[in-house]
Amino acid sequence: MPDLDTREWLLTNGLGSFASGTISDVRTRTYHGWLFAATNPPVGRTLLFSHLEASLEISGKVIALGTNFWGNGKIEPQGYKLLHSFDINPVPKWIWKQDNWQLSRQLLMPHGLGSGEKICSHRLLIQYRYEGSDPAILRLRLLVCDRDFHHQQKSHPGLQFSQLLGENQVCLQGIFSGEFGTPWYLRWTQGEYHADAVWYWDYQLPEEKTRGLGDREDLYSPGYLTVILQPGDAVTLEAQMGFPDPQQGLLTPEIFAEAIEAEQERLSQTFGWGENKTPTSPIRQKLLKASDQFIVYRASIAGPTVIAGYHWFNDWGRDTLIALPGLALVTQRFELAKGLLQTFGRYCRHGLIPNVFSDIDGEASYNSIDAALLWIEALGLYIEATQDWEFLAEQFPVVQQIHKAFMGGTRYNIQVDATDGLVSWDVRGVALTWMDVVIGGQPVTPRNGKPIEINALWYSALCWMSQWAERLSKMNFGDSARFARQAQRYTQQAQQVTTSLQKFWNPQLGYFYDTIYPDDGRNSQIRPNAVLALSLHHCGFSDHQRRAVVDLAASRLLTPYGLRSLDPADPDYIGKYIGDSQQRDRSYHQGTVWAWLIGPFVRAWQRAYPEKPLPFDWQPLLNHFQNDACMHSISEIFDGDSPHKPKGAIAQAWSVAEVIRHFR
Numbered sequence: 001m002p003d004l005d006t007r008e009w010l011l012t013n014g015l016g017s018f019a020s021g022t023i024s025d026v027r028t029r030t031y032h033g034w035l036f037a038a039t040n041p042p043v044g045r046t047l048l049f050s051h052l053e054a055s056l057e058i059s060g061k062v063i064a065l066g067t068n069f070w071g072n073g074k075i076e077p078q079g080y081k082l083l084h085s086f087d088i089n090p091v092p093k094w095i096w097k098q099d100n101w102q103l104s105r106q107l108l109m110p111h112g113l114g115s116g117e118k119i120c121s122h123r124l125l126i127q128y129r130y131e132g133s134d135p136a137i138l139r140l141r142l143l144v145c146d147r148d149f150h151h152q153q154k155s156h157p158g159l160q161f162s163q164l165l166g167e168n169q170v171c172l173q174g175i176f177s178g179e180f181g182t183p184w185y186l187r188w189t190q191g192e193y194h195a196d197a198v199w200y201w202d203y204q205l206p207e208e209k210t211r212g213l214g215d216r217e218d219l220y221s222p223g224y225l226t227v228i229l230q231p232g233d234a235v236t237l238e239a240q241m242g243f244p245d246p247q248q249g250l251l252t253p254e255i256f257a258e259a260i261e262a263e264q265e266r267l268s269q270t271f272g273w274g275e276n277k278t279p280t281s282p283i284r285q286k287l288l289k290a291s292d293q294f295i296v297y298r299a300s301i302a303g304p305t306v307i308a309g310y311h312w313f314n315d316w317g318r319d320t321l322i323a324l325p326g327l328a329l330v331t332q333r334f335e336l337a338k339g340l341l342q343t344f345g346r347y348c349r350h351g352l353i354p355n356v357f358s359d360i361d362g363e364a365s366y367n368s369i370d371a372a373l374l375w376i377e378a379l380g381l382y383i384e385a386t387q388d389w390e391f392l393a394e395q396f397p398v399v400q401q402i403h404k405a406f407m408g409g410t411r412y413n414i415q416v417d418a419t420d421g422l423v424s425w426d427v428r429g430v431a432l433t434w435m436d437v438v439i440g441g442q443p444v445t446p447r448n449g450k451p452i453e454i455n456a457l458w459y460s461a462l463c464w465m466s467q468w469a470e471r472l473s474k475m476n477f478g479d480s481a482r483f484a485r486q487a488q489r490y491t492q493q494a495q496q497v498t499t500s501l502q503k504f505w506n507p508q509l510g511y512f513y514d515t516i517y518p519d520d521g522r523n524s525q526i527r528p529n530a531v532l533a534l535s536l537h538h539c540g541f542s543d544h545q546r547r548a549v550v551d552l553a554a555s556r557l558l559t560p561y562g563l564r565s566l567d568p569a570d571p572d573y574i575g576k577y578i579g580d581s582q583q584r585d586r587s588y589h590q591g592t593v594w595a596w597l598i599g600p601f602v603r604a605w606q607r608a609y610p611e612k613p614l615p616f617d618w619q620p621l622l623n624h625f626q627n628d629a630c631m632h633s634i635s636e637i638f639d640g641d642s643p644h645k646p647k648g649a650i651a652q653a654w655s656v657a658e659v660i661r662h663f664r
Helices: 206-210 255-271 282-292 317-329 334-346 371-386 389-408 452-473 480-504 529-534 543-556 581-587 595-608 619-627 653-662
Strands: 008-012 018-022 033-040 043-058 061-064 067-069 075-078 083-087 093-098 101-108 123-132 136-148 159-166 169-176 184-188 192-204 216-229 234-241 295-298 303-306 562-564
Touching: 033 123, 033 234, 043 101, 043 123, 043 184, 043 234, 067 192, 101 136, 101 255, 123 136, 123 216, 123 255, 136 159, 136 169, 159 192, 159 216, 169 216, 216 234, 234 255, 255 282, 282 619, 282 653, 303 317, 303 334, 317 334, 317 371, 317 595, 317 653, 334 371, 334 389, 371 389, 371 452, 389 452, 452 480, 452 529, 529 543, 529 595, 543 595, 562 595, 595 653, 619 653
Parallel strands: none
Antiparallel strands: 008 018, 018 033, 033 043, 043 061, 043 136, 067 075, 083 093, 093 101, 101 123, 123 234, 136 216, 159 169, 169 184, 184 234, 192 216, 295 303
């Protein structure tokens, strides 16, 4: 592997902790390191353990195996030139090799949630194995941190690290200006540890430089481990958050293979892989495994949630609810689906579902008009799949709360317009739909008023509510007469909305207006929101309109990796997602391709043309999944212009979920 391959890998533990890096083993991002521990699952993510800088001494010759970018522009050492191979299955594995020796390294992050949803651990297992004609000395220098996962560490007189050495283990803890950081420890099966404290200054992180962000970091080394290896020998290490448990057993060489087997068994049970099940294709197994990386436990409510994307996203309501059918319904993880609906339903306030939870204090933000309606849509799909009427009866008060808030008015002036039954909102300086970028108090894509997909969601929600109230009126779940009256009212409202939805039709273009503004002006830009409006379970548009919309979307928006967020012929179109954070934000919804939108397109197309093949080849997106950006995951976004380079988060939940939902 002579090239410096900066494609990435990702490990997660179901608690929000993760490990990530590159195939060439060089750190290129602030988010690269071996133990980002979620100290308050799934948030409070803190880099404790950056990596081990390895060298091998054979017959008196020292061979450096690491690779680092430095602030002076140098790449030293250049261990990537000795890399013979990299494999991602079943866990990341590197092999460095020359004529008379070979060293492999594997990394594994065991799942951190035990039986009964008990938090077990935030830990990483590492195993080196040596083959060669002569004995070798392996030196592993620890590089450590104690920092928030968004920021770089800088050496500082007030930043110190304590270390307490025990038998085959060292316990470490950062101390900043007298305040103690997160403790963790490293233990090993064999070797001699040497305390040798030193700072390594001015690592460069090229990806951050490309993104216009801070790109320099200092790492602290408390010491190094020396291991004498005979041919065929292995050394296993374990890094774990917290203080060592005096009762824990000895670390053994077998623990790594056992952990791999345990993880394979967990995935097999989760997805029903087994002798008596219908065989699952290898590519689908990889997709399912990728989907599991986003499912995490939220300690604040002792329930499941979904990390929207790695590396920098938390759990977002909108993203979770869009991803839910692919992550939990198609995969028949019905208890997970139920738990996710309960998690977000529990946080319903003023008829709104949280948009995002804070990284610091876990508080919910409600700056979303669509999350509440998406929650109803996801609930409907769950009920269709499971016929779980008891759960519907339990959650129906949340449905009613959402309906009441939208009808009577709630935050951000969200309210149903009594004259036409459509949902509107109007507050300056915010963006409440998925096109949510605001710069300097100004939305980049202003959509206040009546957005097309919001009102399609409102129509679908009213249809669900009418159907559910009618069903509940015939079951022993409360006041039957009251449910029957509600069903009639919801039906009447849905009929009014059906008529009013025609206001969005642009006959000259054969497409929907994207937004009807508060002054009744129309936005006629060609955006994928029209496709979203056709992708819901209940659709209030004609066959003619469906076909016209998907035909135009296929010719203007469809790419091999998803849909563009804006027609390339539009003067506002930006074809490349590049530059600093403000430049990137300006292009985020102005032409950038979003992979998750392929799901709504497939649903809209199949509704418009049930007998016609998709005008889309899955292979480029599957090739990306297997071999590009983050190995075995799907990026958040791609450039609008060909060749559509992957950008944004390297692994995005709704991107993976929508492929699982429709690719067979």
